[in-house]
Amino acid sequence: MTAVASARQILTRLHEVMASRTHAQAKLNQVVDIIGEALDSEVCSIYLLREGMLELFATRGLNQAAVHVTRLGVGEGLTGTIAQNIETLNLDEAATHPEFQYKSETGEEKFHSFAGVPIVRRERAIGVLTVQHVEPRKYAEVEIEALQTVAMVLAELIHNAGLVDAEALGQRSEAHSGQEVIEGLRLVKGLALGKAVFHQPxxxxxxxxxxxxxxxxxxxxxxxxxxxxxxxxxxxxxxxxxxxxxxxxxxxxxxxxxxxxxxxxxxxxxxxxxxxxxxxxxxxxxxxxxxxxxxxxxxxxxxxxxxxxxxxxxxxxxxxxxTAAQKGLSQDSVLVAKNLGPAELLEYDKRRLKGVVLEEGSLTAHVVIVARAMGVPVIGRARNVRGKVREGDEMLVDGDAGKVTLRPSSSVLSAFEARFARNKEKQAEYAKLRDVEPFTRDGERISVMMNAGLRDDVGMLAMTGADGIGLYRTEFQFLVSSALPQRERQARLYRDVLEAAKGKPVVFRTVDIGGDKTLPYISSETAKEDENPAMGWRALRLALEREGLMKAQARALLEGAAGRELNVMFPMVAEPWEFDAAKEVFDQQLAHLKKRKHQLPSAINYGVMLEVPSLAETLDLLLPRLSFISIGTNDLTQFLFAADRANPMLAERYDWVSPSILRFLRRVVQNCVGHPVKLGVCGEMGGRRLEALALLGLGIRRLSITPAAVGPIKELIRKVDTREIGQAMSGWLASPPADMRAALQAWAEERGIEVE
Known part of the structure; x- marks a missing residue:
């Protein structure tokens, strides 16, 4: 019998039971008999969640005296495990499972096989449906699917009869009435204040x-x-x-x-x-x-x-x-959802939508890409937020810290509003610097560029007054595509970005995929075996292996930059030969276009990201062939310290202004002296005021940072004398203080420079 026929046979009989006038207990007693007979199973039992425990409510095959007596905690035994994990179990020998527990009053010791499915309502397990058999055997897939379908119908019967607790049904208790802070994952930074709105009742x-x-x-x-x-x-x-x-x-x-x-x-x-x-x-x-x-x-x-x-x-x-989008937002709102699709987010009025809080969500989710372009802060992995907040509750979203405050107290609300107001004032001050060139007090012109990854990010060039785009992450186009983007589409994107930049330089980094940025349509057996993907088969390593991928991108960049200056940067170069191999791919495509008399870029500049420490040892060999170097501080730091930046236990352990990092960077700066190579830093380090001060002291004169950091860093630069900070830095690196960060802060405070 097929799964469909088996389920249909049971449902036909269940329909009659549910339509009858008997009370709920009698109906459940009939249900276990119907299921047991249909599946030829000696035992069929229903457990329901009451007062936080799973209570045996009806059974065929176990001792009737155990009904309403046997109780299991959620997570206890096989039945409790099913409820806790909302998963199906199918075992030919129940006693071999690590969570197996024997309840003597049930008389179940003679039964070997066991299968169970959760009874789910509103995405919560409100009970468990189980079957057992004397002979050790796994239940067929047909039988399991029939059980799952029946469990769904049972959820309706159980709910209508009021047999389970309000808590089990996900109804909010009065315990969730005061202020509560939920920590989550920072997906899109920013601050937001608004009333809770459920995306989707x-x-x-x-x-x-x-x-x-x-x-x-x-x-x-x-x-x-x-x-x-x-x-x-x-x-x-x-x-x-x-x-x-x-x-x-x-x-x-x-x-x-x-x-x-x-x-x-x-x-x-x-x-x-x-x-x-x-x-x-x-x-x-x-x-x-x-x-x-x-x-x-x-x-x-x-x-x-x-x-x-x-x-x-x-x-x-x-x-x-x-949905909340279709009803329309009537006030400043924070959207609450389990998860959210990108198309659904686009339906909201950006003027009213201030923030998004998700129970799930990840940094690679499509909705995050769209939210970043909309400028809406997002926090993910906010555990059980939908169970803890009511529609209309006040919510504070701190996307910078990854925290959500529900129903904030008046003091917390006042502090947040004051912080929000200060931020707005500072943003207004920074906006005034948009057209002001960032010269230091001693007359040094610092190049302040911005990082981007979407076509829409380019609009921030005019808004911030950045000198250009020092890092355009081309992999975003690959990450949001269900198939390898066609060369023509790639070229169109690069052309559009250069046009939108209106003559300001744009540095295109070739694809940095692999590692934590996996693509379903590009697989590598080696990559699958990576125990540490951040240091594995990714970025230029993968691109050189996938020759077609590198060739297509090289041609697209050359075609997209026709008639304009093209800046190409290769990521994760560990040795000079890797740069040479990558440049050779571009040279071949350039020759191909020349031969066919295509319009070419007016100039081509090649550079590398210095993020693998080994490259610093061979810079002297590579410098004559480079136009620029960009130090990628995010990856460089984790490689220098052997500390995975995605590991929360290590995230705060290693400081960007520790002597080891600063000495390494100073050596790179000194190696570039006398060469016509533009040396800069891209990454979070350059966008933080205290860290940027340290970089200026090392001799770094080119920064590429997030658009939001451009104003604050320009303001900092205008207060700094590079000769002073350079001299101080030399002293500190020769004889490091116990706390380099504290020394930098004290130096800045003496001169009235804010570094927080």
């Missing part, structure tokens, strides 16, 4: 068993058509223009909307006897369970896009269409 499915399967199928077909039409319209109306990264994000989104496998699985769920809404939710429950087993962060993000679409589809089919 959950659609509560009132009927799970279908009266007419064909009618339900027709409802789903119509809903799919409408959803696809919405996605197509959204792609046409995306406010960030055409041809850029946002269009590619929406293309990936569209790919899921037209996925035949997804619609087929929903149809199969309808065939089993579920309503259209229940079928969509059934497929999503299965997807969520599988997502918990996925380790690849990029794949997880793609699955979140599918979750976003499923929510959209279920709203259409149920007629409960309005």
């Amino acid at each position: 959950r659609v509560h499915i009132e009927q799970t068993v279908a009266e007419d399967v064909e009618a339900e199928r027709e409802r789903v077909y119509l809903a799919f058509d409408r959803m696809r039409e919405q996605i197509d319209n959204m792609a046409k109306q995306a406010e960030f223009g055409t041809g850029g990264e946002h269009e590619q994000v929406l293309e990936t989104y569209k790919m899921f909307a037209y996925d035949e496998g997804w619609s087929r699985r929903i149809n199969e769920a309808i065939d089993s006897g579920l309503t259209a809404e229940a079928a969509i939710e059934r497929v999503q429950q299965r997807t969520r369970m599988r997502m918990r087993e996925i380790q690849d962060p990029l794949l997880q993000d793609r699955m979140h896009d599918l979750e976003d679409l499923a929510n959209r589809l279920i709203r259409i089919v149920s007629g409960q269409l309005e």
